[in-house]
Amino acid sequence: MAALDVVRRGRRRRDPRLPRAARPTAGRHRGGGRARRRPPGRGGAAVNTVLGILARLAEARPGRVLVGLLALTIVLGAFAGGAQSDSELTAFAPDSEAAAALDRVQEEFGAGGASLQVLVDAGEGGNVLGPDGLEAARQVREAIEGSGVDLGDRVAPVSSFDQAGDRAGSLLSTDADLEAGTVTAGLVVVDLPIDLTEEEALEASTTLADAIDAQVDVDGIDVDPYNQYVLSSALQTGSEEEMPRLLGLSFLLIIGILLFQFRSVSDVLLGLVGLVVSITWTFGIGVILGPDGLGLVGPFSQISLIVPVLIVGLGIDYAIHLTSRYREEQRHGERPPAAAAMAVRTVGGALVLATTTSVVGFLTNLASPLPPIADFGVFVAVGVISAFVVMAMLVPAARNLLDARRSRRAATSAEAVAEAHRGPGALALLSGRAAVVAERAPKAALGVALAVSLLATVAATQVTTTFSQDDFIPSDSAIGRLIDRIADRFGGELTETTFVVLDGDLATPAAADAMLTVARDLSGTDLVRTTGDAAQVSSPAALVAELAADPDTAGAVADLGYAPEAGFTEAADVAGLYELVRSELPARAVSVLGPDDDAGVLVIASNAGQDRAGELESLLRTAVAPLEEAGLTATITSEPLVLEESLDALTASQTQGIVITLVAALLLLVTYYGIKERKPLLGVITMIPSLAVVSWVLGTMWVLDISFNVLTAMVASIGIGIGVPFGIHVTHRFLEDRRRYDTIDEAIRMTATHTGGAMAGSAFTTAAGFGVLVFASLVPMRQFGMIVAITILYSFVAAILIQPACLKLWGEWRARRGDVAELHEHERRRSGSEVLVGS
Known part of the structure; x- marks a missing residue:
């Protein structure tokens, strides 16, 4: 009951974690000379002002904060309902002569005339020129005529393998034996009007396909309509059906991990509500920026469909760090309003820097020559900012309201006592034990990391790049099997057309x-x-x-x-x-x-x-x-040629993208720590784990035989976008703990325990969020989920092993120079009123 007595009486007792109030000893000069004390830099005043405002709102006006969040969510939710998606891989076309020529063909000449091919297939050993095949062809023509689709003024808009005359040979499969009158498969081709827009051609194609599927039924004959519009519609429908399933599985895994982390249902529910709100904001703002709004970005593409999963992974990081710090402050005797404000003031600084670095990392995708990848960077940047704003307002304010009400009801209840005595969780304790590596063998740890990174870098040079529409078609799906049959029967893609644009x-x-x-x-x-x-x-x-x-x-x-x-x-x-x-x-x-x-x-x-x-x-x-x-001037173009150019552009942009992302993040961190803490070298130290992780990830891709494609191409920026915030949290907390504890080893141990525990929960939930993509039907998405999950786990390992070793060596170097850091204002306030609980 001693601890409870302390809480009741409000007695002041010194936390043994803290140095003596009159004599801060962190980083004491070992040479016996006079220690130099340098107050933190005055940079970051704007950030501190914003955090101060958020802290005061969470402390004094939590209800108004939540009402404001609800209002904004309703407005942005209305916009989110109008989100558009584009599953055409040609949307990735770079700015090139061939791409421009293909656009001209589509706009000025109607893409050479869109058409719908209907495959009539009698199967192996069958004969489509027999009675059943001819009946199927007749039913197809009747379905087309009765579909209600206006085929324009063409003299003969429908060509059938049984009626095409001179054209019949081009409508029969490659095994045709006209003398014997046998052939396995034939085509019925519907030429659509030239003047149809893309939307009208899509609607006409899907209407015809639905009519044929509903009305044609002949035993032993397979009838399948196909063109790029039908393919795109199937891919989009498949993605829209699959993503909710994957998101649902992701949420279930995250719920389980968060329950283990927090041991509190309300904390888990707050995190999940914040994620839903963040995703809503992301899509709402994306629509505002999109083609129907400001026109700054394109529609959501195939790769943009993973944005919700990415926001789930990144957004939960904010909730975990804020909640963990809030609970830590409660364990030190702070009441809910003060704990909420302290969580924003302390963790908020790291979250702002982490958010800024992540946004910069993802916005470097704007340098990509492929528009959807550039747009993806914008969408994720919007999502990261949304997640920060939502979590920074929702978690502290909601926790204040919930816990203040509960504490007023039963301040001395068994539940309150248990909460006061609850210590760090299992993940925090395990993370704290990892500090022994940095304490006892920092140079050995860095040497091993360097050797592994060099080997991984060599392996990374062997990673190949692929770019194909086929990657985004599940091989076991109906459309995938149809494409395989078309290739088998006709020797290739039926809809492929090459154009020579003539000027003169x-x-x-x-x-x-x-x-x-x-x-x-x-x-x-x-x-x-x-x-x-x-x-x-x-x-x-x-x-x-x-x-x-x-x-x-x-x-x-x-x-x-x-x-x-x-x-x-x-x-x-x-x-x-x-x-x-x-x-x-x-x-x-x-x-x-x-x-x-x-x-x-x-x-x-x-x-x-x-x-x-x-x-x-x-x-x-x-x-x-x-x-x-x-x-005449002749320009050759086709979709395969443009996709090949996209592959070349993707390959060329890999190294450029990685370098730009790393340099941008490094400059940002060096500038921040140089101005805010007057220690620019900390920016380099904070980046070291991410540099190692990039090489580890690329080397792992080679080991797992995973190539760069439109999804995995962004692994480097995602690795930096996730890995750098981990490093920021470690550096930020180490600076705070270095001011509080007597030795550098103590500071590292407590940093690994508290921030490391929060990072462990964040890493496992984020990895789980991405890991569910291994259950996706598309190979690139499965590979993406796997490699991002690995990236996150690598980032956690590097932040908990490599970075503390760097900080240990850096801290000892600073101590030898006589540097002693002083407590920040909010830290001094807490040090003077801290109440020891749980001892």
């Missing part, structure tokens, strides 16, 4: 003849699809040739100077021929010819895929020579 005077006989020459030269390569012996190439000149083959228009074409055998004569009226094309084939003319005959496009049905896109580009550069000789 197209209405000359030389230019028109050159278009036909290119088509003839491409007929002999397996990288271009053929119909019979002719390459599938659409162009303004090809449409003229098509009219010449039609008896109804052959005479008019001949009068204007074109003959099928001789081509365009020197006196041919090519402009007149183009006008004839526009009048007879208006929809198709728009897809290949500009209104003034000064721009056009060759639409090539290619079969190169991303792996051979560069080979096809080289072939085309040779093939388009006649066009350039005719005075």
Whole structure:
């Protein structure tokens, strides 16, 4: 009962952790000379002012703080409901000639005409030209006609493998034996109107696909509609369905770890409420900054879908540190209002610096040439700031309200006594024991860390980079199996198209003849699809040739100077021929010819895929020579080529991104500690664990055979964004404890116990939050979850082993120079009124 008596009577007893009030001894000069005392720098006044305001609000006006948070959450929640997502991997296209040309094709020529391919598959050993296959084709056509989708003014918008005439060969699988009348699979192709917007094409494609799925049913025949819009819709739907499941699992794991950490249901609930509010703020602000708002960022992309998981991981760190410090202050006798204010004043400084460093680290993604990665950095930065503001206001204010009410009801209840006697948790005690490494063998610890880092750096140079749409398609999903069947039946991607954008005077006989020459030269390569012996190439000149083959228009074409055998004569009226094309084939003319005959496009049905896109580009550069000789400028582009450029840009940006992030964080920390504490070297020490972690993580990626992709490419910035705050918390608390305790070893031990315990809880909850991604259906997301979880655990190990060793050596060096730090104002206030409990 001695401890309880102390609490009741308010007797002052010196905490044995503290030095004598009249003679601060931390860092005493060992040389016997006069110690130099240097007060903290006056930098950071603005931060201290803000923290002071937050502390006073949490202490005196907690109810108003919570009402303000609720109001802001309602407003931002309304915006969050309008969040848009874009699952197209071409959104990652860098600013390049090929990417710009692809945009032109889509905007000026309708992407060559979007289409929906319907695969009619009889299966191995089956024959799609048999009665069942033909019945399936008939039902597909009826479903298309009854779908209500307006297919425009095309003469024949639907081409079927059983009715296509000369085009039938291109609609049959590669095993077709026309003499025997057998073929495994065929296509029904629906050409959509040229003038559809992206949204309209998506709606038309999904409407047609739904109609076909609902109405076509033939035993033994598989019927599957497919195009990029159907693929994107399936990917987006899959992501939207999967993310709530992953978030739910993440929350369950976090709840379990927090219960173990805090042993308090209310603390856990506050943390979870804060996470939900932080995510709501992030998406609400993201919509405000997005295409429908200020237009500063794009829509949420595939990688942005992991932002909620990232905010869960980062946001819980704030809740844990604030709650842990609040509980620590209570154990030292502070009542709820004062404990809430002290938690903000002490931990708040570290959280502000950690938030700033994380934001800077993630905003370095703005240097990426890939727009979604740059936007991702903005979204996460917004999320980190939101999480800080929410947690810094919610946790202290709510704890003050809850505990003050409880303490008024039963100040001397068994629960209150138990709370007063409750010491550090198991994680804190285990973390404190790790301090023995820094106390007894700091140089050996740093030597081992250096050796491991050097080996990891060598391994990191072997990490490869990949960039493919296929990575984001689950292989065991319906769409994944469909793509595999299409590749097996038709030898590649059905929707792949390569474009040659032409600029110049197209209405000359030389230019028109050159278009036909290119088509003839491409007929002999397996990288271009053929119909019979002719390459599938659409162009303004090809449409003229098509009219010449039609008896109804052959005479008019001949009068204007074109003959099928001789081509365009020197006196041919090519402009007149183009006008004839526009009048007879208006929809198709728009897809290949500009209104003034000064721009056009060759639409090539290619079969190169991303792996051979560069080979096809080289072939085309040779093939388009006649066009350039005719005075035209030819630009080659395609989605695979743009994705290949994206891969190159991603590869080139890896080292640049890591260096920028590290340098930015280092400059920020050196500046902060130089101004605030007049100890700039602390900024370097705080960064040392993160430098080690980056090399460890990249080396681990090589060991686990994980490549850089659009998700794992951000591991370095995430590692720094998470690892540096760990280092900041250790440095911040060490400086405080160094002012309180008699020896450096004591200060390190107490730092490892209190801050290390909070970091352990944060590390395990954050790792669990990301670790649930290993249950995702997408390989890149599984790899991302695994490597980020590893990164977080590495960051904790480095912060609890490497950094204390650095601080031990630094502290001894400062002591030899005679440096003695003085208590800060709020620390002096607490030292003068501290009540010993639990002894």
